[in-house]
Amino acid sequence: MLEPGEQFRRLSWTIAGLLAALVPHMAHLRIWVTGLVLAVCAWRLLAARRGWRLPGTVLRLGIALGATAGVIASYSTIRGLDGGTALLALMAALKLLETRAPRDHVVLIFIGWFLCLAAFLYAQDILTVACVVPTVWLLAAALLEVARRGQGLAPAPFRTTGAMLLKALPLALVLFLFFPRIAGSFWGAPSSERALTGLTDEMSPGDISDLTLNDTVAFRVRFKGQPPPPPDRYWRGPVLNEFDGYTWSRGDNQFYIQPRVRHFGLPVDYTVTLEPTGQRMLFALDMVEQWPAAMAQQTSDYQLRTSNPINAVLQYDARSYPRYQAGAQLSPALRNLHLQLAPGRNPRTIRLAQSMRAAADSEREFTRSVLAMFRDQEFYYTLTPPGLKRDSVDDFLFNTRRGFCGHFASAFTMMMRAAGIPARVVAGYQGGDWNPIGGYLILRQSHAHAWSEIWLPDSGWTRIDPTAAVAPERIERGLEAALPADELLQGGLGRDSGLLWQAGMIWDNVNARWNDWVVQFNRLRQQELLRAFGFDDPDWQDLALVLGVGLAVALALLSGWLAWEFRPRRTDPATASYRRFVQRLARRGVERAPHEAPRDFAARVRQLRPDLGPAASAITELYLRLRYMPAHTTRDLTLLRGLVRRFDP
Amino acid sequence: MRLTGFFRRRVQNWVRRRQGADRGPVTLRRGRIYILPTSLGFAFGLMLFAMLLGSLNYANNLGLGLTFLLASLALVTMQACHRNLETLIASEAGTEPPFAGQDAIFQLALSNPGGAARCDLEATTAATVTDPVSIPAGGETTVNLRVATRRRGWVVLDRVEIATRFPYGLFRAWAVLHPGRRCLVYPRPADAAPPPPPAPGLGGAGATRRGDDDFAGLKDYHPGDPPRHIAWKAYAKGGELLVKEFSGAAEPVPIFDLEQVPGADLESRLSVMARWIVDAEARGETFGLRLPGLEIPPQPGLQQRRRCLAALAEYKAAEPIDA
Numbered sequence: 001m002l003e004p005g006e007q008f009r010r011l012s013w014t015i016a017g018l019l020a021a022l023v024p025h026m027a028h029l030r031i032w033v034t035g036l037v038l039a040v041c042a043w044r045l046l047a048a049r050r051g052w053r054l055p056g057t058v059l060r061l062g063i064a065l066g067a068t069a070g071v072i073a074s075y076s077t078i079r080g081l082d083g084g085t086a087l088l089a090l091m092a093a094l095k096l097l098e099t100r101a102p103r104d105h106v107v108l109i110f111i112g113w114f115l116c117l118a119a120f121l122y123a124q125d126i127l128t129v130a131c132v133v134p135t136v137w138l139l140a141a142a143l144l145e146v147a148r149r150g151q152g153l154a155p156a157p158f159r160t161t162g163a164m165l166l167k168a169l170p171l172a173l174v175l176f177l178f179f180p181r182i183a184g185s186f187w188g189a190p191s192s193e194r195a196l197t198g199l200t201d202e203m204s205p206g207d208i209s210d211l212t213l214n215d216t217v218a219f220r221v222r223f224k225g226q227p228p229p230p231p232d233r234y235w236r237g238p239v240l241n242e243f244d245g246y247t248w249s250r251g252d253n254q255f256y257i258q259p260r261v262r263h264f265g266l267p268v269d270y271t272v273t274l275e276p277t278g279q280r281m282l283f284a285l286d287m288v289e290q291w292p293a294a295m296a297q298q299t300s301d302y303q304l305r306t307s308n309p310i311n312a313v314l315q316y317d318a319r320s321y322p323r324y325q326a327g328a329q330l331s332p333a334l335r336n337l338h339l340q341l342a343p344g345r346n347p348r349t350i351r352l353a354q355s356m357r358a359a360a361d362s363e364r365e366f367t368r369s370v371l372a373m374f375r376d377q378e379f380y381y382t383l384t385p386p387g388l389k390r391d392s393v394d395d396f397l398f399n400t401r402r403g404f405c406g407h408f409a410s411a412f413t414m415m416m417r418a419a420g421i422p423a424r425v426v427a428g429y430q431g432g433d434w435n436p437i438g439g440y441l442i443l444r445q446s447h448a449h450a451w452s453e454i455w456l457p458d459s460g461w462t463r464i465d466p467t468a469a470v471a472p473e474r475i476e477r478g479l480e481a482a483l484p485a486d487e488l489l490q491g492g493l494g495r496d497s498g499l500l501w502q503a504g505m506i507w508d509n510v511n512a513r514w515n516d517w518v519v520q521f522n523r524l525r526q527q528e529l530l531r532a533f534g535f536d537d538p539d540w541q542d543l544a545l546v547l548g549v550g551l552a553v554a555l556a557l558l559s560g561w562l563a564w565e566f567r568p569r570r571t572d573p574a575t576a577s578y579r580r581f582v583q584r585l586a587r588r589g590v591e592r593a594p595h596e597a598p599r600d601f602a603a604r605v606r607q608l609r610p611d612l613g614p615a616a617s618a619i620t621e622l623y624l625r626l627r628y629m630p631a632h633t634t635r636d637l638t639l640l641r642g643l644v645r646r647f648d649p
Numbered sequence: 650m651r652l653t654g655f656f657r658r659r660v661q662n663w664v665r666r667r668q669g670a671d672r673g674p675v676t677l678r679r680g681r682i683y684i685l686p687t688s689l690g691f692a693f694g695l696m697l698f699a700m701l702l703g704s705l706n707y708a709n710n711l712g713l714g715l716t717f718l719l720a721s722l723a724l725v726t727m728q729a730c731h732r733n734l735e736t737l738i739a740s741e742a743g744t745e746p747p748f749a750g751q752d753a754i755f756q757l758a759l760s761n762p763g764g765a766a767r768c769d770l771e772a773t774t775a776a777t778v779t780d781p782v783s784i785p786a787g788g789e790t791t792v793n794l795r796v797a798t799r800r801r802g803w804v805v806l807d808r809v810e811i812a813t814r815f816p817y818g819l820f821r822a823w824a825v826l827h828p829g830r831r832c833l834v835y836p837r838p839a840d841a842a843p844p845p846p847p848a849p850g851l852g853g854a855g856a857t858r859r860g861d862d863d864f865a866g867l868k869d870y871h872p873g874d875p876p877r878h879i880a881w882k883a884y885a886k887g888g889e890l891l892v893k894e895f896s897g898a899a900e901p902v903p904i905f906d907l908e909q910v911p912g913a914d915l916e917s918r919l920s921v922m923a924r925w926i927v928d929a930e931a932r933g934e935t936f937g938l939r940l941p942g943l944e945i946p947p948q949p950g951l952q953q954r955r956r957c958l959a960a961l962a963e964y965k966a967a968e969p970i971d972a
Binding site: 078102103106110114115116117121128132140143144146147149150155160164165167168169170171172175176179181261263295307313472518519520521522557558562563565566567568575593594595 | 674688689692693696699703704705707708709710711712713716717718719720721722724726728731732735736738740742743758760762763764765766768771772781787789791814815816817818829844868903
């Protein structure tokens with residue numbers, strides 16, 4: 001049993017490590033979980049200080065059951081990442097209630113490391129790493145403190161552990177680079193939906209303008225060759241087919257046959273690095289022709305859908321043709337789907353559309369007249385549109401007349417449907433910031449956009465962007481050009497300014513490289529690396545060879561480093577002199593035992609060789625003064641050396 | 650348990666054959682340091698394996714990086730643990746003979762010639778573990794190996810392990826020494842002993858010795874002279890150790906004879922004699938010892954006590970036992 005002070009000290013280390021491991025999880029843990037863990041930590045420290053008794057088995061069992069029930073109630077499962085993490089945190093708190101022996105501390109430290117791993121399952125960005133690395137360090141230092149047994153010489157935990165981690169880095173690097181990566185997974189990836197900002201499968205008025213204030217990166221695109229011009233940069237996301245009069249949603253369209261697509265002109269090849277969305281879709285430039293088939297399937301409305309939510313950074317290659325013709329034929333079922341209107345909703349819009357259609361000669365002319373209405377009448381493109389009533393399109397067209405891309409797309413699509421033209425809303429991203437430092441395109445949440453697709457017999461599905469009619473600058477030059485200056489300032493969007501802009505681009509480039517080389521370091525990258533080492537067609541045997549050799553080299557280096565640290569130091573001159581004195585006596589048969597203190601030895605010399613007594617005493621006292629007294633002078637050393645030189649038994 | 654004991658003995662015998670007996674100071678070189686993971690180390694390995702599976706499953710490179718960093722840390726601590734013993738010098742540092750029932754203490758001197766501190770070292774025998782000690786760079790320390798004794802005779806310390814789990818307790822490194830050191834265990838002085846038989850008269854086996862009554866002069870000190878006879882004043886003046894001699898009425902001097910101790914059990918009779926010797930020495934008396942085939946002439950002092958107790962300890966002693 002440890003004495004209370006020592007127990008408290010160890011507990012402080014372990015709890016500090018545990019709390020640090022919880023920091024990256026604070027954002028998604030339910031508040032009651034965090035609160036409970038903090039309360040238990042505080043109580044346990046107090047209990048250690050005051051010598052309170054720890055709760056008995058029954059109480060602990062009760063708390064364990066309660067916590068598990070709480071997790072199930074809050075997260076509806078304990079299997080997902082959120083529930084699992086919460087359970088791990090609660091179990092750590094519970095373990096604290098019975099922590100006495102070093103073994104219990106070790107369990108807590110192990111849980112801390114698991115929480116670090118879980119933090120990486122949530123996010124793999126540089127900030128998370130910057131948060132986790134000190135935590136790993138702190139936990140290792142806590143383990144050092146817990147494992148310490150001697151009372152005497154205490155190595156500084158942080159310094160010792162830091163030095164060890166530094167020595168471990170080369171080994172870890174070799175393992176990271178050459179440890180074989182597997183394709184696929186042993187068991188299913190967690191399928192919990194996570195609330196992340198970004199486009200979803202639904203669009204209500206105001207959704208996209210909210211996103212516009214968000215500067216977070218949605219994805220980055222590196223082109224092979226020239227990037228397409230800004231008006232062609234439409235990144236297709238969720239296609240919204242169903243309208244309930246207020247909200248557009250994806251609807252259930254998996255049973256329809258996909259209308260054929262014909263591609264023209266030159267393809268664009270590119271690599272997308274998608275940040276986690278929590279959604280099941282990939283973004284691609286219209287119209288995508290190639291994508292990793294194992295990753296996603298294309299629906300009848302040309303979206304790329306994945307089977308699992310994207311909860312980690314994902315990288316994929318794709319090929320698109322900006323010139324295409326999609327769906328020369330439209331099946332009656334699809335036609336009906338795209339003409340559907342919410343019964344009884346937005347009646348004024350329907351009447352307006354029908355009268356405008358009657359006035360127009362053709363569908364194309366009708367389309368042009370609707371766009372002309374947006375352009376010529378008093379419609380405003382604004383980041384802060386007013387809220388809309390239940391019949392959102394009526395309210396927008398006849399009342400507020402101020403809207404963002406979503407409002408225009410919604411109104412336009414509805415008018416098309418009311419006039420008998422199959423139409424749908426497409427959400428996605430448009431444009432992008434070019435990063436000249438890294439040579440790639442950044443798509444932010446603020447590039448979120450919504451447009452319309454209508455089906456015309458001669459051209460198939462045709463993209464119409466009503467926003468372009470109201471604010472053509474939005475499409476040509478981006479949002480900043482399209483909005484009035486005072487709104488930009490309010491939205492904090494004035495980011496095109498000199499140094500700050502450049503710093504932002506450099507930081508984004510660092511993040512992009514991080515994604516490319518660390519987060520997305522996969523089998524292909526590994527093979528590239530091996531090719532750089534001179535293997536033409538690297539297989540797993542070459543990988544094993546390089547891994548083995550790399551580990552051997554790293555271990556040899558480590559061994560040498562440690563040998564250098566432990567090398568015998570040059571003895572100080574006083575000790576050297578004293579040693580000579582001992583050796584001279586040994587030659588005359590007076591040997592100093594290893595355990596004999598200098599003064600004891602001198603006493604023995606006096607006894608055995610009274611003639612040498614005075615000299616031996618003087619040498620011993622000088623030596624002791626030089627070694628252990630702070631106030632010795634260089635004269636003492638000269639004196640000691642002289643005495644030893646003249647000492648001749 | 651019996652199986653592990655069997656294997657442990659096999660391994661110990663193998664180590665013994667491999668290293669041979671040790672004489673004098675031993676430097677712990679690479680060849681005699683063994684290292685294995687502790688149960689904590691195995692648990693750590695298990696944790697790493699779980700982390701590896703999880704990271705591979707989710708193709709999470711940073712998780713893999715964390716796993717590899719911790720694995721490398723374990724490898725580094727293995728090296729550090731090994732290094733914590735390497736080049737230490739272990740040497741004998743005296744023993745103190747105990748009475749049966751007390752602990753025999755074998756002192757072991759450890760010195761650290763290296764330029765880094767050695768932490769949490771412990772010395773273990775089959776039965777005991779010392780408290781962990783640390784030695785600063787270039788320093789040395791002495792550990793006391795306590796061995797419980799039950800009976801008189803020789804105790805042999807044939808196997809000592811110097812072990813460490815520093816730094817994280819994931820590995821245990823140890824070196825085996827075979828010092829073959831012996832320590833004599835005196836018979837336990839009996840708690841209740843009859844008074845020693847009166848010394849025989851002048852003509853008996855006892856001899857006439859100096860009395861304590863009258864100061865007769867000074868003579869040179871010889872080890873074994875009673876300390877209370879040392880002329881401390883003369884020592885303070887001249888620095889020579891002198892002993893006061895007394896003359897007095899010739900007085901009979903006891904010679905403790907095993908034959909004269911009643912009882913049938915040899916061990917309890919030896920205990921009684923040990924009690925007489927201890928008491929006589931404590932009173933500063935002169936005494937002698939007679940065992941069948943051995944006679945120690947009367948002398949006062951600690952050395953006489955030691956000689957007599959050793960004779961008792963070795964008299965018809967059982968085989969030496971391993972500590």
